[in-house]
Amino acid sequence: MMDIRNAEFSYNGKKSIFRNVNISIERGDVLCILGPNGTGKSTLIKCMSSLLKLKSGKILLKDKNIYSMNNTEIAKVMGYIPQSNNSTFAYSVLDIVLMGRTPYLSITSVPGKNDYKIAEEALENLGILHLKDKIYTEISGGERQLVLMARAIAQRPEILLLDEPTSHLDFGNQIRTLKVINKLSKSGLSVVMTSHFPDHAFLSSNKVAIMNQGTIMEMGDPRTVVTEENMKQAYGIDVKILDVDEQRKACIPMQIQ
Ligand SMILES: Nc1ncnc2c1ncn2[C@@H]1O[C@H](COP(=O)(O)OP(=O)(O)OP(=O)(O)O)[C@@H](O)[C@H]1O
Numbered sequence: 364m365m366d367i368r369n370a371e372f373s374y375n376g377k378k379s380i381f382r383n384v385n386i387s388i389e390r391g392d393v394l395c396i397l398g399p400n401g402t403g404k405s406t407l408i409k410c411m412s413s414l415l416k417l418k419s420g421k422i423l424l425k426d427k428n429i430y431s432m433n434n435t436e437i438a439k440v441m442g443y444i445p446q447s448n449n450s451t452f453a454y455s456v457l458d459i460v461l462m463g464r465t466p467y468l469s470i471t472s473v474p475g476k477n478d479y480k481i482a483e484e485a486l487e488n489l490g491i492l493h494l495k496d497k498i499y500t501e502i503s504g505g506e507r508q509l510v511l512m513a514r515a516i517a518q519r520p521e522i523l524l525l526d527e528p529t530s531h532l533d534f535g536n537q538i539r540t541l542k543v544i545n546k547l548s549k550s551g552l553s554v555v556m557t558s559h560f561p562d563h564a565f566l567s568s569n570k571v572a573i574m575n576q577g578t579i580m581e582m583g584d585p586r587t588v589v590t591e592e593n594m595k596q597a598y599g600i601d602v603k604i605l606d607v608d609e610q611r612k613a614c615i616p617m618q619i620q
Pocket residue numbers: 374380398399400401402403404405406407
């Protein structure tokens with residue numbers, strides 16, 4: 364679905380934010396990118412979305428160089444939700460979600476019955492159909508995050524890039540969002556998300572990458588990558604990884620002195 368080969372990026376042409384990044388994302392993969400503040404997770408996701416151009420290396424989306432594709436071509440395959448979610452215009456929630464259908468409309472056409480159905484289904488899946496007539500700028504930050512997720516789902520992409528999708532969400536909505544990601548990945552959607560919560564890697568991902576000091580420190584199955592040693596190396600803190608049950612693990616910070 365997506366291949367990142369030997370990627371290097373720099374904002375000013377001099378100091379690299381990251382280098383030697385190699386990632387392969389298959390159909391149905393959920394890749395969770397962990398790592399300390401400022402290590403380049405959002406920058407990498409922006410490169411994957413084509414918003415930022417690599418200094419060197421390649422990003423292939425379904426075997427095509429992403430930088431040779433136009434926006435509509437990309438939008439038919441990829442959804443991207445950035446970290447910040449501001450809007451200046453007083454659109455309704457339903458209008459915002461309908462924007463996800465734009466790649467499928469011609470310049471002169473308006474959304475049809477089927478587009479409304481898809482948009483309402485996306486809102487319902489995330490448990491926020493009741494917000495559909497509210498004004499986007501008048502709902503909470505967490506609700507906005509869910510609305511943008513609904514918009515990306517309504518876009519029916521094959522790969523979804525989510526920059527900290529749970530950062531503004533309450534505990535219930537964090538779990539609900541991870542469940543939706545799980546469900547969508549089972550039907551073939553590939554997801555790349557950044558997170559500050561190692562537990563989310565256990566809950567939702569089949570792959571995890573730890574970004575540290577400008578490169579991918581380790582990548583693979585969450586159980587082998589999210590270890591006490593790697594958490595210490597990446598974040599400089601002691602944690603205990605506990606078996607919660609046979610299926611699940613939890614990453615618990617050690618006592619704060
Ligand atoms: N527009 C920009 N111009 C120059 N440098 C930038 C720009 N945006 C980010 N950076 C720098 O790039 C580095 C990586 O930032 P980035 O936002 O990708 O990190 P991150 O891992 O996503 O951090 P966080 O977890 O805090 O969101 C930081 O040192 C940051 O200061």
